Amino acid sequence: MLRRNVRLRREYLYRKSLEGKERLLYEKKRKIRQALEEGKPIPTELRNEEKALRSEIDLEDDQTAVPKSSIDDEYANASERDPKILLSTSRNPSSRLTQFVKELKFVFPNAQRINRGGQVISEIVEACRSHEFTDIVMVHEHRGEPDGLIVCHLPFGPTAYFGLHNVVTRHDIKDKKAVGTMSEAYPHLILHNFSTKLGERTSNILKYLFPVPKPDSKRIITFANQSDYISFRHHVYEKPGGPKSIELKEVGPRFELRLYQIKLGTLDQTEVQNEWVIRPYMNTTKKQKILGA
Known part of the structure; x- marks a missing residue:
């Protein structure tokens, strides 16, 4: 192998x-x-x-x-089979991070969660390649608060690094109706305001984490970009009064993503080319719109 x-x-x-x-x-x-x-x-x-x-x-x-280009090759055959995702965390995760990753397991269909334990990144990546995983999603924390999410596409990349902000788990959502059995049907995706070339690249990285849903699926996942912060929302809908009456319920979790780096390689490779990385001057108002208008 x-x-x-x-x-x-x-x-x-x-x-x-x-x-x-x-x-x-x-x-x-x-x-x-x-x-x-x-x-x-x-x-x-x-x-x-x-x-x-x-x-x-x-x-x-x-x-x-x-x-x-090689960027086209990375996802050229992604639609031929459903994604298979490995979910893991940084070492010694807090109870809040563990709970958040358990919820992410239901967000991403066909995801498998493992405890990091003493495994190093290179061992995880090699094991995922040998078992034909398509992506690795790694979540990090700072003082018990989830603050980073890494999406690594296999076998050769890319790897996208996101900052995590305003994480709200399912049971912290104020609408108590939202807390219940989470549907495991493949969700419909809404990708809003990814209009630039980098925005399209980012939307592809996120889009191919999800398989193609059935037309009658009542589950919706939204990635909405505003001022380069990507809001993640997870809803289900019902039709209690017929086809013209739709009730939307948020099932969680809820968080914001901020892209800060894309590497043309996998998570275990340190000396690879940066496709894009955020710079300090990009935080100015004039040059803030990186992913979309």
Whole structure:
């Protein structure tokens, strides 16, 4: 299994190394297309390659015209099977963190929770790869209050780091009707205001934690971005008075997420490229809208 993982990782890095060459080739083809459409002469530096490039252009379609990157490859086959998630915590979790992770187990379908114990991150990641887990969700705390959530996509990444704020567990929600048996049906997702390129990337990381629901599912999970804080809400709905009467109930938990880093690798890799990381100057009002308007 270790040899197989090394081979797959080497192949992944090799495909990633070709991205620069593919992007350069795409730019050359784009210039030729643009010149032909506008009736302008072919750029001087491309005239020696024009014949070969035009033959390649003739063979392309909508799927092959734009080069795909390793970021596209990460979730290219994600819809072919349901996600399988491992949930864990930092070492020696408090009772509040343990309760919160138990509730997250019902939030994410097909999730399995383990006690961290003395296991190191590399052992957890390797075990998840060998048992075909698709994601690892790790929750951290500070002085008994959950304050961090990590989402690591397997087998090669990415890994997204979120700050956790205003965590309210199910039994802390003031509406007592919300406390009851939690539905385990696959939920419908609402992703609101992820309009930028980074926002789309973040919504993909969150979206692929959930399988495709059935049309009659009455469970709704919402990720709503406002000023780069992602509000998580969990509801079920009923139709007590017929199809035109809908009653919405919050079942919890409730919290806010703040993205601060995305790495192009897995949780156990320390020397990997940062795809994006928050900087101090990004906290200013002028540059605050990172994920969406």
